[in-house]
Amino acid sequence: QLKTDFYKNTCPNVESLVRSAVRLKFQQTFVTAPATLRLFFHDCFVRGCDASMLLASPNGKAEKDHPDNLSLAGDGFDTVVKAKAAVDSDSKCRNKVSCADILALATREVVAMTGGPFYPVELGRRDGKISTLTSVQHQLPGEGFNLDQLNTMFARRGLSQTDMIALSGAHTLGFSHCNRVSKRLYNFSPKSSIDPTLNKAYVAQLKQMCPLRVDPRIAINMDPTTPNTFDNAYYKNLQQGKGLFVSDQILFTDSRSRNTVNFFASNNDAFKQAFATAMTNLGRVGVLTGNQGEIRFDCTRPN
Numbered sequence: 001q002l003k004t005d006f007y008k009n010t011c012p013n014v015e016s017l018v019r020s021a022v023r024l025k026f027q028q029t030f031v032t033a034p035a036t037l038r039l040f041f042h043d044c045f046v047r048g049c050d051a052s053m054l055l056a057s058p059n060g061k062a063e064k065d066h067p068d069n070l071s072l073a074g075d076g077f078d079t080v081v082k083a084k085a086a087v088d089s090d091s092k093c094r095n096k097v098s099c100a101d102i103l104a105l106a107t108r109e110v111v112a113m114t115g116g117p118f119y120p121v122e123l124g125r126r127d128g129k130i131s132t133l134t135s136v137q138h139q140l141p142g143e144g145f146n147l148d149q150l151n152t153m154f155a156r157r158g159l160s161q162t163d164m165i166a167l168s169g170a171h172t173l174g175f176s177h178c179n180r181v182s183k184r185l186y187n188f189s190p191k192s193s194i195d196p197t198l199n200k201a202y203v204a205q206l207k208q209m210c211p212l213r214v215d216p217r218i219a220i221n222m223d224p225t226t227p228n229t230f231d232n233a234y235y236k237n238l239q240q241g242k243g244l245f246v247s248d249q250i251l252f253t254d255s256r257s258r259n260t261v262n263f264f265a266s267n268n269d270a271f272k273q274a275f276a277t278a279m280t281n282l283g284r285v286g287v288l289t290g291n292q293g294e295i296r297f298d299c300t301r302p303n
């Protein structure tokens with residue numbers, strides 16, 4: 001239903017307009033890349049890829065206000081606002097391109113700019129009008145999830161285990177916060193205070209960055225080897241016990257997903273290809289098309 005040339009007649013330059021705006025923003029701050037990528041994921045998992053996550057909060061009860069979204073970096077939202085302004089600066093395009101499509105295009109740009117694949121982006125999504133805190137409940141994966149929980153949550157959106165493993169490779173970029181990992185370092189289980197699947201040297205490193213009772217706002221790299229490059233280092237890290245979250249490390253620990261991790265670790269091109277396919281599948285989740293929804297004038301509020 002979505003098509004790569006959806007705006008062929010209404011806004012033929014949409015891709016280059018978004019690209020220049022995202023490039024400019026990326027030059028100002030690297031966080032643009034991980035922030036936009038994560039925003040797209042969270043948007044698609046809640047009510048589908050409809051830009052619901054971008055809607056401002058009039059009453060403190062929007063999607064944005066859910067605890068799982070409070071750590072979304074502001075630069076992701078700002079990237080979409082800037083790209084939308086660039087699109088609307090072209091009189092032919094003004095109010096013709098949905099915020100959901102602008103987010104999908106901006107996400108492709110940040111992936112490509114950091115070294116990931118440049119893949120065709122399907123377009124034609126419409127913007128949703130609803131954003132509620134309760135619609136986020138149980139829709140986003142937790143950092144403590146096991147393989148079955150991850151597979152169930154992704155399968156509900158038509159995404160395979162391979163898609164899930166490839167998409168988890170997004171953790172090759174960006175930051176987390178100490179509160180997400182302290183349980184694995186200090187308080188893992190009655191049997192062992194440290195998660196036994198963690199690499200010992202990595203534990204020491206993490207404990208140094210995240211001492212007990214550290215300020216929970218302290219940020220740490222998710223990929224300790226190449227935090228600013230979109231590459232398959234994430235999977236090589238998993239092979240060495242250097243997955244930051246339980247939900248990362250389980251992909252290698254569980255024998256049902258280990259082969260795919262080993263394959264992506266050994267072949268960056270295969271990972272990039274699988275990531276592109278999985279992003280296309282993610283971009284189709286729950287989309288509004290045709291005359292459903294609307295084309296928002298302002299990405300932060302319904303028309």
Ligand code: HEM
Pocket residue numbers: 033034035037038041071072073141142143144145150167168170171173174175176177180222245247
């Ligand atoms: C598989 C299950 C997943 C879990 C449990 C998970 C969980 C998390 C958590 C807890 C953080 C850190 C938040 C913080 O402390 O600030 C994070 C960051 C991030 N996640 Fe995921 N995530 C998952 C999948 C994904 C997917 C599918 C994508 C995108 C395709 C993604 C992209 C990112 C990015 C780019 C960051 C870094 C954000 C930044 O630097 O601002 N994650 N994720």
Ligand SMILES: [Ca+2]
Pocket residue numbers: 042043044045046047048049050051052053
């Ligand atoms: Ca959404």
Ligand SMILES: [Ca+2]
Pocket residue numbers: 172173223225226227228229230231232233234
């Ligand atoms: Ca990396």
